[in-house]
Amino acid sequence: MAKYIIKRVIMAILTILVVACVTFVLMRSVPGSPWNSEKAMTEQQIATLNERYGYDKPLPIQLLTYLKNALQGDLGVSLKMQKDRPVTEIITTMFPLSAKIGVVALVWAVLVGVPLGCLAAYNRGKWVDSLLRVVCTLGISMPGFVIANFLLIGLTGQDSLFGLKAIFDASQGAKAYFMPCVALGLYPMCYVARLTRSSMLDSINQEYIKTARAKGLKTGKIIFKHALRNALIPVITYLGPLVAFTLCGGFVVESVFSIPGLGRYFVQSISNRDYPIIMGTTIFLASFVVVMNLVVDILYRVVDPRIDLTKGGV
Amino acid sequence: MAEKKRKKMIGSLQPNVDTMLEWNDLTAEDFAPATQGEKESFIPQRASISYWRDAWRRLRRNKVAMVALGVLVLLVLFAFVGPLIVPYGYEQFNQGAENLYPWHYSLEDQARLDEATGATGGTMEERVAAAIEQARAEAEAEGKKFTRADEAMIRAQVRSSGGTGAGAGSQEALAQAKRELGIHYQPFGYSIAELQRIEAGEKVFPHVFGTDNNGRDILARTMYATRVSMIIGVAAAAIVLVIGSLYGSVSGYCGGRVDAIMQRIVDVIYSLPEVLVILLLSAVIGPHITAFITDHPGALADFLRTVGPNLAAMFVCFAILYWVGMSRIIRGQVLTIKQQEYVTAARALGASGARIIRRHLLPNCIGQIVVTACLQIPSAIFLESFMSYLGVGVTQPLASLGSMCRDALAGLQTYPYRLIIPAVIICIMILSFNLFGDGLRDALDPRLKK
Numbered sequence: 001m002a003k004y005i006i007k008r009v010i011m012a013i014l015t016i017l018v019v020a021c022v023t024f025v026l027m028r029s030v031p032g033s034p035w036n037s038e039k040a041m042t043e044q045q046i047a048t049l050n051e052r053y054g055y056d057k058p059l060p061i062q063l064l065t066y067l068k069n070a071l072q073g074d075l076g077v078s079l080k081m082q083k084d085r086p087v088t089e090i091i092t093t094m095f096p097l098s099a100k101i102g103v104v105a106l107v108w109a110v111l112v113g114v115p116l117g118c119l120a121a122y123n124r125g126k127w128v129d130s131l132l133r134v135v136c137t138l139g140i141s142m143p144g145f146v147i148a149n150f151l152l153i154g155l156t157g158q159d160s161l162f163g164l165k166a167i168f169d170a171s172q173g174a175k176a177y178f179m180p181c182v183a184l185g186l187y188p189m190c191y192v193a194r195l196t197r198s199s200m201l202d203s204i205n206q207e208y209i210k211t212a213r214a215k216g217l218k219t220g221k222i223i224f225k226h227a228l229r230n231a232l233i234p235v236i237t238y239l240g241p242l243v244a245f246t247l248c249g250g251f252v253v254e255s256v257f258s259i260p261g262l263g264r265y266f267v268q269s270i271s272n273r274d275y276p277i278i279m280g281t282t283i284f285l286a287s288f289v290v291v292m293n294l295v296v297d298i299l300y301r302v303v304d305p306r307i308d309l310t311k312g313g314v
Numbered sequence: 315m316a317e318k319k320r321k322k323m324i325g326s327l328q329p330n331v332d333t334m335l336e337w338n339d340l341t342a343e344d345f346a347p348a349t350q351g352e353k354e355s356f357i358p359q360r361a362s363i364s365y366w367r368d369a370w371r372r373l374r375r376n377k378v379a380m381v382a383l384g385v386l387v388l389l390v391l392f393a394f395v396g397p398l399i400v401p402y403g404y405e406q407f408n409q410g411a412e413n414l415y416p417w418h419y420s421l422e423d424q425a426r427l428d429e430a431t432g433a434t435g436g437t438m439e440e441r442v443a444a445a446i447e448q449a450r451a452e453a454e455a456e457g458k459k460f461t462r463a464d465e466a467m468i469r470a471q472v473r474s475s476g477g478t479g480a481g482a483g484s485q486e487a488l489a490q491a492k493r494e495l496g497i498h499y500q501p502f503g504y505s506i507a508e509l510q511r512i513e514a515g516e517k518v519f520p521h522v523f524g525t526d527n528n529g530r531d532i533l534a535r536t537m538y539a540t541r542v543s544m545i546i547g548v549a550a551a552a553i554v555l556v557i558g559s560l561y562g563s564v565s566g567y568c569g570g571r572v573d574a575i576m577q578r579i580v581d582v583i584y585s586l587p588e589v590l591v592i593l594l595l596s597a598v599i600g601p602h603i604t605a606f607i608t609d610h611p612g613a614l615a616d617f618l619r620t621v622g623p624n625l626a627a628m629f630v631c632f633a634i635l636y637w638v639g640m641s642r643i644i645r646g647q648v649l650t651i652k653q654q655e656y657v658t659a660a661r662a663l664g665a666s667g668a669r670i671i672r673r674h675l676l677p678n679c680i681g682q683i684v685v686t687a688c689l690q691i692p693s694a695i696f697l698e699s700f701m702s703y704l705g706v707g708v709t710q711p712l713a714s715l716g717s718m719c720r721d722a723l724a725g726l727q728t729y730p731y732r733l734i735i736p737a738v739i740i741c742i743m744i745l746s747f748n749l750f751g752d753g754l755r756d757a758l759d760p761r762l763k764k
Contacts, residue, residue: 011578011581014582026594026595027598029598137748138745141692141744141745142744143700143716143741145699145700145703145716145719146740149719149723149733150734150737153730244590248587248588248589251589251593252703255704266593267704271706275597278597282591282594286590290585
């Protein structure tokens with residue numbers, strides 16, 4: 001177990017390192033300097049700016065400096081959008097809101113998706129199953145922005161239902177989070193439901209379920225205590241990619257509902273070509289996803305003792 | 315001999331020695347050439363069914379997949395044949411036909427409505443002047459400055475609305491008047507001028523889905539956008555197919571250290587969130603491609619200019635990132651296939667690795683390859699629409715379904731159909747590809763059935 005964990009941690013660190021190096025090199029390879037803005041600058045000014053931000057040194061040294069700073073939590077400063085404000089500070093002020101919406105969306109997706117999957121599996125071939133299958137296939141075929149915009153059109157017309165607002169307003173409390181979380185969680189919910197259904201079907205047909213039934217256990221107990229436990233393993237493996245999906249889906253949902261979160265800011269920084277912010281956010285989010293994947297993978301081995309730990313990753 | 319036959323227990327695995335002994339009792343006749351009749355009896359009565367025909371037979375029985383296939387065929391017709399029928403181009407500005415709804419009132423109804431709502435009588439110029447006056451008065455009452463830009467905006471609004479009156483207040487009045495007069499919508503959008511031309515006996519093609527604020531026909535745009543989205547989906551799947559199956563088969567066939575290193579690379583790529591990397595790459599590759607277009611004129615630059623730097627960046631991303639899933643599946647398949655005797659036989663005959671992969675390994679995982687590639691199409695379309703929606707996808711004047719949704723955001727409350735139409739088409743397209751892919755999987759590889 002320890003060997004496996006060490007191996008995975010090394011892989012994760014390597015991945016993050018690769019991301020950091022690649023983003024850095026990409027950032028430097030963009031044609032034109034970061035100072036190409038509306039105002040024309042003299043050679044002197046550019047040289048001063050280059051010296052100030054350390055852009056005059058050779059590239060490998062810049063890379064090492066950047067990595068060293070990044071390790072100490074310094075990802076550089078914004079060049080355009082919020083001039084000279086540290087990227088780390090921008091991330092720490094904006095990420096909590098994105099994380100909040102993401103977590104709520106994830107939680108409801110799993111809490112609703114798993115029972116729905118069980119329901120479909122238990123009623124296999126009946127109308128409940130067919131209905132759920134149609135709904136879930138439709139759910140995974142709708143891009144997030146379509147769901148978000150349909151919610152917007154449907155729920156926030158002239159006679160807005162329940163006082164839902166098209167533009168995110170944190171002072172509204174839970175009401176403000178309703179639509180973003182629904183829009184973000186629908187796809188994962190449908191995916192989780194489909195996944196649960198298929199793995200439930202596998203485990204329902206196992207011998208030990210027959211044994212449990214023969215012992216006279218109640219259906220509810222059989223489903224939730226015996227079948228579901230084993231059926232949940234694929235769902236747990238999916239949680240890692242799910243976190244990545246929710247993060248990226250957050251970009252769209254935050255744009256649609258004008259939520260001042262990190263995702264929307266990231267997209268804005270791309271159209272503004274504020275490279276330090278793009279790179280800093282990419283490294284941060286990628287590291288986040290990599291770490292979440294790591295945690296989920298280790299958790300997965302802990303949950304299912306049948307999996308051979310000595311064989312390792314693949 | 316019959317009585318000498320040894321007794322054999324029922325179900326015994328002991329071979330029947332007597333019949334085996336008889337094998338040696340061959341006469342000269344046994345070596346005579348077979349007659350024509352005997353030869354013919356060896357030819358199977360039923361034509362042998364090929365892999366593909368068998369799969370097709372199974373697929374045809376799957377109703378859902380067949381309906382999905384039908385919808386896909388319709389969408390292909392819509393995207394590739396439709397623009398030949400609709401006389402409007404996707405970037406053609408139809409002057410005087412801006413902001414049309416996908417419905418219209420007949421000329422008489424329009425006249426009655428104008429009369430009922432009252433204020434908007436007279437010629438176009440008078441209406442414009444009245445609207446500007448009203449807006450200026452409102453602005454002054456609120457203590458705001460009324461700029462020339464505002465004036466131009468109102469002028470454009472009044473003109474484009476074809477005289478039906480702009481603003482929320484007149485919308486309500488319009489709705490009320492409509493109810494009182496019992497006027498109903500007529501399907502398809504026509505501008506007033508076009509209605510007059512029809513009156514004069516001319517034939518005018520309707521704006522079936524209305525027009526946008528530049529007077530571009532939404533039906534034509536949707537058709538081109540569907541075409542763009544489909545091409546992207548199929549092209550992405552092709553890229554993934556080539557790179558993924560090559561990488562996967564080489565990794566699986568070589569095994570050992572080569573496999574280990576190749577799989578670590580896959581692991582690194584696999585754990586990255588693709589969307590994030592694509593956003594990053596499009597931000598960085600975009601300027602490079604723009605620079606390339608200006609520096610190197612030629613066919614490639616022309617092509618890149620048409621698709622736009624963002625889209626080219628997206629293809630680069632597919633080539634860099636998206637093949638990992640495919641390569642893993644192919645590798646797993648190759649690992650089992652390469653143990654089979656025919657591969658050993660090929661190797662013993664001196665076939666090179668490349669030949670074994672090409673002639674023996676890949677053809678035997680063709681089912682998996684086709685299914686994975688087919689399921690890659692909807693995810694590529696999904697991703698493309700996502701990127702275009704965020705504004706880092708296709709560039710103007712080219713339209714994709716995602717960018718049409720993005721363009722529709724400006725007037726979402728007034729013209730929701732501009733978003734709903736492309737959005738619904740995306741959903742139908744992805745849904746049909748998903749359902750068809752699932753059906754294909756069941757048909758090509760029943761073992762994979764979930």
